[in-house]
Structure formats: C-alpha cells, structure tokens
Amino acid sequence: MTQRARLTWNGEAVIRGTHEGAARGLRLGAEHVLQVSRVRVPIEEGTLERSGTATVDESQLTAAVAYDTPYAVRQHEEMDYRHDAGRTAKYLEQPMTTEAATVGRIIAAQLRRSLR
Numbered sequence: 001m002t003q004r005a006r007l008t009w010n011g012e013a014v015i016r017g018t019h020e021g022a023a024r025g026l027r028l029g030a031e032h033v034l035q036v037s038r039v040r041v042p043i044e045e046g047t048l049e050r051s052g053t054a055t056v057d058e059s060q061l062t063a064a065v066a067y068d069t070p071y072a073v074r075q076h077e078e079m080d081y082r083h084d085a086g087r088t089a090k091y092l093e094q095p096m097t098t099e100a101a102t103v104g105r106i107i108a109a110q111l112r113r114s115l116r
Contacts, residue, residue: 014115021114023058025107030054030063032106036095037065042075042083065092 034054041049051068067076075081079089088094 017114018111019058019061021111022061022107023056024114025110026061026063027054027056028110029103029106030056030065032103033065033092033095033099036099037092040086040088040091040094041067042081042087042089042091048072048075065096067092 031054034052038049038052041052043049048067048069048071051072052065053068054063054065056063066072076089076092081089083089
C-alpha cells in the first residue's frame, strides 16, 4: 500500500519567525548582561548605574550594552581605583564573558519558541 503525504513549505513565515525570535533573544540576552553588570558597576551616587542601557538593532541582529557617563570608560578601565565591596572595574567586560553561555541559551530558547 502506498502512502502519500503533502508538505507545504512556508519558508517566508519560518524566516520571519526565526528573525523575530533571534531579535527577541538578543534583547533578553542584552537585558540579562545589563542586570548582571549593574550589580558590579562602581557606585557612589548611582548615576553610572542608572546610565546603563541595552539596545538591539533588529535589522542587523546585533545587541549592545553601554553605560553613558563622561567617566564610564575610565571607571571600567582603571584597575587601581578602589570600589565598594562587590563593585569593580571591568564591570561590563566580566559579565560579557561570564554570561556568554547564558545569553546563548536565552537566544536559543527564543528561537525554539519562534518555531513552534
């Protein structure tokens, strides 16, 4: 007995869905890195911590986490500055490294979700 099956490929919808899932995953991943870095950012008045942002360029599928104060880069790079307990230089670089696997899992989860 011969069985037949008909398959309709809706490639445009799949591509659109995966793109949206990837963008959503990038946004959530960037927000995760921002939250982890906020725990480490040097704090005196909280201005540097409040200046942190996470942005996503959905067309290019790129994400950025940044701190925007005149002294953000200096605070990040000066290893000799003394900070409160738990606060440190490299407050963004360290989470970008330590949280890379978590961000990958966040993006993968959103991609899987978009394919349902």
